[in-house]
Amino acid sequence: MARKPYLSDSSDEEWEQIEDLIPPAKKGGHPRTVSMREVFNAIFYLNRSDCGWHHLPHDLPPKSTVYDYFSRFRDDGTWEKINQLLRQRDRVQEGRCSTPSAASLDTQSVKTTEKRGPAVASTREKGSKDANATY
Numbered sequence: 561m562a563r564k565p566y567l568s569d570s571s572d573e574e575w576e577q578i579e580d581l582i583p584p585a586k587k588g589g590h591p592r593t594v595s596m597r598e599v600f601n602a603i604f605y606l607n608r609s610d611c612g613w614h615h616l617p618h619d620l621p622p623k624s625t626v627y628d629y630f631s632r633f634r635d636d637g638t639w640e641k642i643n644q645l646l647r648q649r650d651r652v653q654e655g656r657c658s659t660p661s662a663a664s665l666d667t668q669s670v671k672t673t674e675k676r677g678p679a680v681a682s683t684r685e686k687g688s689k690d691a692n693a694t695y
Contacts, residue, residue, distance in 0.1 A: 563619040568608035569601045577649070578642050583633075594621050602626040 570578075575597055585592035602620040606613065613623045620626070633639050648658040 566601065566605055566608075566617075568604040570597065570604060575600075577646065581638065581642050581645060583636065583638060594625055596629075599626055599629045603630055 578600070579597075582596050598621050602616055603626060605611075605620060606616065606626075609615075613627055616623050616626065651660075652658050
């Protein structure tokens with residue numbers, strides 16, 4: 561029985577764009593029995609709803625399975641590959657070069673204190689001749 565879709569589920573078009581970037585199942589181990597699209601839908605649900613792993617709905621794959629794939633894809637660079645591909649496709653659709661030619665960095669614009677550390681510890685009491693006076 562098919563489950564009702566969540567708002568965070570990937571569309572067929574979105575899934576087609578990333579499906580080929582998913583690494584194949586490990587050789588020699590237990591064959592993959594989980595739907596990778598459902599694993600991705602669970603990750604998208606977590607991201608969209610900002611819930612914890614233990615709050616995944618019961619009609620999505622188990623949290624341990626989802627977390628295993630999430631961390632594996634983080635460690636092997638799959639997330640970076642997907643992000644890079646989608647960014648390049650978006651840039652080309654907008655009529656821009658597929659890779660950026662410049663970057664912009666912003667610094668903090670709020671002025672911080674010019675003294676380091678607590679002001680009391682580095683300031684002598686007025687009129688005191690003793691630089692080592694304790695306060």
